[in-house]
Amino acid sequence: MEYIAGTADFHLEKSAVTLGKFDGLHLGHQLLLNKITEQKKKGLKAVVFTFFYHPVNLLSDREMELIYTEEEKQHILREYGLDVMISFPFTEETRSMEPEKFIEDILIHKMDAKYIVVGSDFCFGRNRRGNTKMLQEYADIYGYELEIIEKKTIESEEISSSCIREQISKGNMEKVTKLLGRSFSVMGEVLHGRKIGRTIGFPTTNLIPEKQKLLPPDGVYISITTIDGVEYPGITNVGHNPTVGVTPEKRVETYLFDYDNDLYGKYIQVSFLERMRGEEVFGSLEELKAQMDKDLMYGREYFKI
Structure with missing residues (x-):
């Protein structure tokens, strides 16, 4: 093109x-x-x-x-x-x-x-x-x-960008998918993060979207990540990682189920399917890890893997 x-x-x-x-x-x-x-x-x-x-x-x-x-x-x-x-x-x-x-x-x-x-x-x-x-x-x-x-x-509702923007801002990802005809996504190059996820057993891909990119509310989402044309199930966190030190910019961090290849420098697409919960501040890394274990269990049940 x-x-x-x-x-x-x-x-x-x-x-x-x-x-x-x-x-x-x-x-x-x-x-x-x-x-x-x-x-x-x-x-x-x-x-x-x-x-x-x-x-x-x-x-x-x-x-x-x-x-x-x-x-x-x-x-x-x-x-x-x-x-x-x-x-x-x-x-x-x-x-x-x-x-x-x-x-x-x-x-x-x-x-x-x-x-x-x-x-x-x-x-x-x-x-x-x-x-x-x-x-x-x-x-x-x-x-x-x-x-x-x-x-x-x-369903008698006019499809418009303003309506879709409103639903994204509310985190209603299933409704957004209906209006878009595809899942809402964020695309970009995988960057080096702070690698804190690796220390607790949850390595993640790290995207920093452009400033003008509309994002759903901070929180954890069921997601599909497309890499070189292949789709991988996972869960994605949108936010500033308050438990491990607030980042100045909002990040999109994704844990991929059963995937451990090096993705740094790869251009990927992260699609949002469902909002699981809001972003939380935990008292320790142990509490964060315990919640992530629950998130992963929910994600595996969602994808039946």
Whole structure:
């Protein structure tokens, strides 16, 4: 997959394009992705157009926490068979671009869009004046096919990134899995930790997510870790390890059942299935070890191993 980020200097030919924020790449987004990958059979490139930073960052002093970071988003889109991911720079100039100019300059001249699919609530351009009606009006002028997809619902509830973000923040991982169509995950390179787990018989992998990565509440989770395409069951702690000295940054530490290979430097994916308990402060390493024994027993029962 070609990745074009932070620049307006690109040119594509014969594109099938979907546009949006794509924060979460949830079930609704997946409908759009499936539509453009189907167009590859007609000789079109499957292209996702999004923004390099979440648009809210430009409109607010608060940095938006992302369900998936830029790197994670690339990883997921590659799995869907996308040809091109464009993370367009979201600047004041972009924000103030008239929607007619966006259609002409970006969709037509830069992407040569022959097929466009968007959600029914898609808006773009200055003051969000551009919408599906405008895209339809210009379809005849520029000769592209437009398809509009209604919002997807589950149990009468609209699927949205804000809803998913809320469920993640509550630790409702089973509900998150339903809305995303996959388990919520954290991806990254395994780093050297403080190796305290090894001293009490529980060696763990150690990830330090990017600052803007949205994480579930501190605590212990049932998890699946993907390493080189193979899935391994385990339990994962999210937090600052208060019992052994609070870490300055939040960490994601995973114990893998019956796995003892060296993972330092490996790029892995940790998927969260269920929240077992909150993070606790124990009076000693012995108390911590006793609780971890209980956690592992629960995990083995969960996976039936």
